[in-house]
Amino acid sequence: xxxxxxxxxxxxxxxxxxxxxxxxxxxxxxxxxxxxxxxxxxxxxxxxxxxxxxxxxxxxxxxxxxxxxxxxxxxxxxxxxxxxxxxxxxxxxxxxxxxxxxxxxxxxxxxxxxxxxxxxxxxxxxxxxxxxxxxxxxxxxxxxxxxxxxxxxxxxxxxxxxxxxxxxxxxxxxxxxxxxxxxxxxxxxxxxxxxxxxxxxxxxxxxxxxxxxxxxxxxxxxxxxxxxxxxxxxxxxxxxxxxxxxxxxxxxxxxxxxxxxxxxxxxxxxxxxxxxxxxxxxxxxxxxxxxxxxxxxxxxxxxxxxxxxxxxxxxxxxxxxxxxxxxxxxxxxxxxxxxxxxxxxxxxxxxxxxxxxxxxxxxxxxxxxxxxxxxxxxxxxxxxxxxxxxxxxxxxxxxxxxxxxxxxxxxxxxxxxxxxxxxxxxxxxxxxxxxxxxxxxxxxxxxxxxxxxxxxxxxxxxxxxxxxxxxxx
Numbered sequence: 001x002x003x004x005x006x007x008x009x010x011x012x013x014x015x016x017x018x019x020x021x022x023x024x025x026x027x028x029x030x031x032x033x034x035x036x037x038x039x040x041x042x043x044x045x046x047x048x049x050x051x052x053x054x055x056x057x058x059x060x061x062x063x064x065x066x067x068x069x070x071x072x073x074x075x076x077x078x079x080x081x082x083x084x085x086x087x088x089x090x091x092x093x094x095x096x097x098x099x100x101x102x103x104x105x106x107x108x109x110x111x112x113x114x115x116x117x118x119x120x121x122x123x124x125x126x127x128x129x130x131x132x133x134x135x136x137x138x139x140x141x142x143x144x145x146x147x148x149x150x151x152x153x154x155x156x157x158x159x160x161x162x163x164x165x166x167x168x169x170x171x172x173x174x175x176x177x178x179x180x181x182x183x184x185x186x187x188x189x190x191x192x193x194x195x196x197x198x199x200x201x202x203x204x205x206x207x208x209x210x211x212x213x214x215x216x217x218x219x220x221x222x223x224x225x226x227x228x229x230x231x232x233x234x235x236x237x238x239x240x241x242x243x244x245x246x247x248x249x250x251x252x253x254x255x256x257x258x259x260x261x262x263x264x265x266x267x268x269x270x271x272x273x274x275x276x277x278x279x280x281x282x283x284x285x286x287x288x289x290x291x292x293x294x295x296x297x298x299x300x301x302x303x304x305x306x307x308x309x310x311x312x313x314x315x316x317x318x319x320x321x322x323x324x325x326x327x328x329x330x331x332x333x334x335x336x337x338x339x340x341x342x343x344x345x346x347x348x349x350x351x352x353x354x355x356x357x358x359x360x361x362x363x364x365x366x367x368x369x370x371x372x373x374x375x376x377x378x379x380x381x382x383x384x385x386x387x388x389x390x391x392x393x394x395x396x397x398x399x400x401x402x403x404x405x406x407x408x409x410x411x412x413x414x415x416x417x418x419x420x421x422x423x424x425x426x427x428x429x430x431x432x433x434x435x436x437x438x439x440x441x442x443x444x445x446x447x448x449x450x451x452x453x454x455x456x457x458x459x460x461x462x463x464x465x466x467x468x469x470x471x472x473x
Contacts, residue, residue, distance in 0.1 A: 001181060001193040002028050002165075003356065007172055007208060008200035009033070010041035011148060011341045012333050014155035016198055019345035021162035024359045028192070029156075029164060030184070032171035034462060035422045036415060037152035040202045041338070042425065043226070043274070043306030045253060045263065046148045049336040050087065050140040052107025052115060053245055059316040059347075061110055064336050067343035068142055074342055075146070078154035079370040081258040084144040087240035088123065088137040090130065090291060096244045100138040107140075114141035129236050131293050143240060145258050148338055149425045150370075155341075157414045158368040162361070166415060167192070169463065172201075175211045177324055182212070196326040196356055198348065203272060203309050205331030213321040219332065221307040223273065224266025225280040230433055233262040233299040241291050252287040254295070259428065264288045264295065266306065276303045301433055308334040316340070318347055326355055371409050371426060375401040396446075397439040399432020407443055411450045418451060420444060421461040444468055 004020060006013045009031035017029050033039060048071055054061035075082035091097035104115045116139040123130060123137045160166060174185035175197070184192050199208050206217040240255035255263050265284045281303055288295055311317060311332030321327040330348060333340075349358070374382060374392060385405070386393035392405030410417045410426035417423045420430070423443055430436035430443070444467045448455040459465045 001195065002026050003194065004028075004196045004198060005030055005182075005184065005192065005194040006198045006200055007031070007184075008039075008202055008204075009036045009152075009156060009166065009168065010039050010200070010202055011037070011152040011155065011338055012041075012330055012344055013198075013200035014152050014159060015341040015345040016200060016330070016348050017159040017164045018155045018162070019342075019349050021159045021164050022360055022364045024361055025356070027164045028167055028194070029159070030167040030170055030172060030192070032169070032187075034169045034419055034459070035417065035425075036156045036166070036168075037149040037425065038421075038461065040307060040309070041152045042149045043304055044148050044224075044308070044335075044338055045226075045255065045266065046146050046257060046338070047087070047240060047253070047255065047336075048082070048084075048144040048146060049339045050107065050112060050114065050143040051110060051336070051339075052103055052112050052138070052140060054110070054336070056106075056110055059318060060336060060340070063316070063340040063343040063347060065110060065112065066346070067340045070342055071144070071146075071339075075151075077366050078151075078158055078368045080146065080150045080154040082144055082146045082151075083258055084142065085239050085256065087140045087143040087242055087255075088118070088127065088130075089140065089242045089244060090123070090137045091135045091244060092131070092133055092290060093135060097136045099244050100136065104138050112142065115139065116141065127237050127239060127241065129292055129294070130241065131289075131291060145240065145255060146338070147258050151338070151341075153415070153426065154368055154370070158365070160414045161365055161368065172208065175208065177212045177327070182327065196328065196352065198328045198330060200330040200333075202333070203307060205309065205329065206311075209321060209327075209329050209331065212324040212327050215322055217311060217317070217329075217331065219309045219311055220270060221272035222310050222334065223269045223271045223280075223305055223307050225276050225284055225305040226263060226265030226303065227281060227284060227297070227300050228302045228304070229262040229264070229296070229299045230301050231260040233296050234260045236262060236292065236295070243287070243291060252284050252291070254288055254291045259431075261301075262295075262299075272307050274305050274307060276305050280305070302435060308337075310334055316344070318344065318351065320351070320355070326352075328352060371406060371413065374403050374406060396442050397427070397429035397432065399434055399438070400428045400430075402427045402429040402439075404446065407446050408450060411447065418447075419459045419461050419465075420447065420467055423447065440467065
């Protein structure tokens with residue numbers, strides 16, 4: 001029996017797992033998906049928010065501010081890319097300019113000092129490609145950008161190296177509340193037991209709570225669609241460019257990514273269908289032209305959508321279920337959930353410290369080293385690595401300069417990839433201009449060889465999502 005089971009391996013679940021791995025506990029993370037960060041966390045804007053837009057007294061405001069201050073150290077410890085590039089909240093008429101001034105006052109009232117009102121000329125001096133109709137902006141100097149899936153993988157790998165078990169591809173279909181434990185029933189009729197459950201299951205959070213508690217919740221999915229442009233377009237701006245936010249969304253943004261691409265989106269529609277739509281993509285393209293008139297949409301290399309979970313309270317719900325002792329809900333984690341994840345983990349540890357014995361480990365490994373990226377090495381470093389391992393000299397993905405050695409490393413490292421998308425998120429292979437046309441089959445062949453399975457058994461992401469689709473004789 002486990003001390004704690006965390007349901008959900010997104011950025012919140014993995015943040016909690018990593019924080020709890022500092023203690024002498026028997027912990028497991030369970031997720032229905034075949035890999036880490038396959039749900040909400042893989043498809044969002046990757047913004048570390050400044051926190052000015054949150055209402056005073058809410059968990060969102062409190063945790064956003066706390067997390068924003070610790071993200072630099074966390075990125076160094078876990079070796080994931082983070083850039084504090086700042087953001088601009090753009091006003092295109094006098095009413096909007098008045099609104100951004102109110103947002104500055106709101107942020108100052110929350111204790112955020114890194115805010116500045118800019119006039120039109122000052123805005124265009126910072127970002128010359130912004131629509132010249134801009135009236136002014138709020139400059140948010142403490143915001144930044146990360147790769148959401150790289151951050152999640154870093155947290156998960158470090159938790160794993162510190163003893164947390166990850167049970168992937170196992171869906172929880174029922175939970176039986178017993179005298180001093182919980183019994184989780186899995187889709188394949190297997191089961192697992194734990195003294196405490198932490199429900200960080202994203203869109204399924206309300207459903208799992210409702211299995212054990214008479215205090216029912218509802219979650220509605222808000223779908224956001226995005227356009228990803230290539231690295232040529234990524235040079236159009238340095239900062240994240242927002243329009244004035246509304247009640248439902250922080251609006252369509254234009255932002256560089258930490259990898260150097262340009263990202264545009266999201267819109268906000270009800271629904272949990274992750275397929276992109278012509279209407280949705282047209283909407284974000286049209287709305288983004290207010291920010292920047294000459295976005296080169298002929299440089300779009302991919303479109304995708306993500307779902308964020310909304311609850312009626314509009315604030316995070318992080319608490320023990322009132323009628324289910326040691327069942328901890330961490331639900332309704334929409335924006336700024338990615339930003340808040342490290343602070344949510346600290347909040348959960350503080351919440352449970354009187355409910356389970358927490359004794360710190362003396363051998364906790366606080367640091368994690370990321371994969372070697374050949375594209376980031378000097379000529380001398382590349383030659384040395386190739387002389388030690390010739391696989392690093394064989395190019396597999398020409399768009400992103402990913403070698404066979406990197407693909408193999410992505411499979412063999414802690415919590416290694418078992419699917420094509422798993423390799424993609426760990427190495428950036430298949431993320432360039434051809435979107436895998438040139439390297440999908442070679443990578444599938446490497447997965448087949450390293451995992452000891454037939455190439456027809458290599459999946460893109462989920463079970464039965466075969467890449468090749470036939471079995472060789």
